[in-house]
Amino acid sequence: MAGGRLVELAKSRGLLRGSIPDGGKRPVIVVNDRELRDKRAEALAALQAINDPPFLFVRGAVLTRFRTTETGAPMLEIVTEPALRGHLADAADWRRERTDARGNVRYEIVSPPRDVVEDILSQAELPFPPIRGIVEAPVFGKTGRLVTEPGYNPDAWLWYHKAPGLEVPAVPEKPSRDDVERAKALLLEDLMGDFPFVDEASRAHALCALLLPFVREMIDGPTPLHLIDKPAPGSGGSLLADAITIPATGRPAHVMTESRDEEEWRKRITSALIDAPTFVMIDNIRRRLDSSALAAALTASIWTDRTLGRNRMVLLPVRVVWLGTGNNVAASNEIARRTCWIRLDPKVDQPWRRTGFRHPDLRGWAQANRGQLIWAALVLVQAWIAAGRPQGGQTLGNFEAWARTMGGILDVIGVPGFLGNLDQFYAQADEEMAEWRAFVHRWWDAFGPVPVRVEQLWQLAVDHELIPAVLGDKGERSQRIRLGKALARMRERIIGDFRIAPMPRDGHLNQAVYCLQKVEAGERAGTDDDADAFDDDEAGDDVEVF
Structure with missing residues (x-):
């Protein structure tokens, strides 16, 4: 928004009692005695005006900017509060209105205020183009169309950063x-x-x-x-x-x-x-x-x-x-x-x-x-x-x-x-399953199908130096806890000829109890090496890690 339009808008809202200096090419934004939403709107409008060609983007709902490193490598980085304050200073002239004892109005030069910066960064939606990433060579977009034009591609949501002097021969539509x-x-x-x-x-x-x-x-x-x-x-x-x-x-x-x-x-x-x-x-x-x-x-x-x-x-x-x-x-x-x-x-x-x-x-x-x-x-x-x-x-x-x-x-x-x-x-590569197979076979040799407590299985593992990756290298209590958690993850899992089956907890000691069950050949198919030793909710698609 140009400085003149801002003056008209400010006067129509009763915000100004005198004249405001013309900001030249930049709009002028008054920071005091105004609603935050109005300051935010004018700040975003000023940022949009200087964002052509774009350097500010939204990536994963976060305000992001494009820049190159000291080596010339392109990168995207999250816009921090200091960085946004600098961009706001480039986009607009910021003023604070002062009235002296005689009623004269003057305008002091100020920096973009913190409340405006924080408010913009907290917005769920921002009026900047979306971006998925940076490429440094022509690539095929989502639709199969080749992205060859350097800069931001609004269809593919990609920034193509072309290296100086890079020349790629034409690619035939139907290669021979x-x-x-x-x-x-x-x-x-x-x-x-x-x-x-x-x-x-x-x-x-x-x-x-x-x-x-x-x-x-x-x-x-x-x-x-x-x-x-x-x-x-x-x-x-x-x-x-x-x-x-x-x-x-x-x-x-x-x-x-x-x-x-x-x-x-x-x-x-x-x-x-x-x-x-x-x-x-x-x-x-x-x-x-x-x-x-x-x-x-x-x-x-x-x-x-x-x-x-x-x-x-x-x-x-x-x-x-x-x-x-x-x-x-x-x-x-x-x-x-x-x-x-x-x-x-x-x-x-x-x-x-x-x-x-x-x-x-x-x-x-x-x-x-x-x-x-x-x-x-x-x-x-x-x-x-x-x-x-x-x-x-x-x-x-x-x-x-x-x-x-x-x-x-x-x-x-x-x-x-x-x-x-x-x-x-x-x-x-999978030492983990090799360890579990050795452990399960020793478990069957020692207890057969009889239900056993985690404590007994821990002692078995220690006595025969089994599943070291599961137990870890800390004390006895830590090892028992780790084994208990590992067995919980492996419940109903088929390993070799056996299934690890959970049993009702020991009523007297309130301890977890497991037993091995023999399985038929048909049940074993596709359930050992290719299965996951961890629950799907621990490492699945779109996992949120906090």
Whole structure:
């Protein structure tokens, strides 16, 4: 609202008794003796006026702004009170009306008041464009339309931050077989041809991780953790991660280290998602990967948490591509079944000393040829779109939309192996279920079908050094509590030939009681390795973590 119109409005409401200085190009907002709602309305109107082209957005019901870091990387960040006060100062001239003893009115220059700032940030709805994230290469929007124009795309709700000098060749609407084969050669041979994938599935999954940012908006649902696993350092895991991320972003992934406890996992996940990166990588995993917070984030469409250092809740869209690297990574059952396995094995004693690579400086080559690599990724996705977007036949629980889309793309372009190594990964990575199987067999040998208390099962586990991951390394009381909670989660669960069945509580001691029941072969089908050891409400879709 211009300064003259503000004067007219103010006078019509009886707010002014004299003249107000003209704010020039900025509107003038008087802060005293006025309703908060009026000041808020004029402040928002002033912000809208300067938000063209847009830099203020709404993401997950939170006021967000676009900016670049000192390295030139784009990011989204939550608008804090100091930041909003600065934007309000840029958008309008703020004045306080003063009347002296003679009745003369004058106007003092003031800063945007705190009550206006807090009121705007507390609004459930704000008049700014919505945004889902930032992309740094042309990508396919939700409808399958290619986003190529730099800046904010109101149809896709994406900001395309184009790197200076990046040129991507035109993508044909109906790629030919030669186009597809050339694109496959660029990605699978030139870029990833020297990585020692142990099977077709690992190679296919690496390609899936690379293609995912370009098709992410077409997948309505979560995507799994792409785990780059290897037997020893120097096998190429970090280099493969960079090869996967450079086409989409031009640089390595946003790194998040593993955490020791759930609270720290939650904080790091929130911190990573606030910036809206394309990739989030859990690098150099050393401990057993076991986190309910991480499991929830992997299967959530929206991540809900309090911002660090404040009580304000934020709702963050989860659109990142999850990556992980480590040596012989062990994972809990809930993480293992949320994982897409990429296994490397150079089969040499000192893998870091290998030579004879196609591109000795692979990162430099990928950077120099990024436009061609982007073209190749887009051609492969466009070939699937031109074929009518056929759905793949493979599936992965909680990630059905991802599996149908990525499986369909790989089927169309002729890359085999998608989700072909799940059983092998579960058997290798899921130490938790291996421990439970050993425990259950010892339980049957010791007690058969007789009901037993948690205390007796704890003693059995301690005597035979069983289920150490469940019991933990603290005192006896802590271990009994942990075992009791674990058994409650495992109730009615079939493990091998047995079902863990809860029984009526011990009336005298009021303790939980369980027994093992033998099951028939038909009951066992599909209920052991592929089942979840945790209740669905602990790590399901759209879990709110507080």
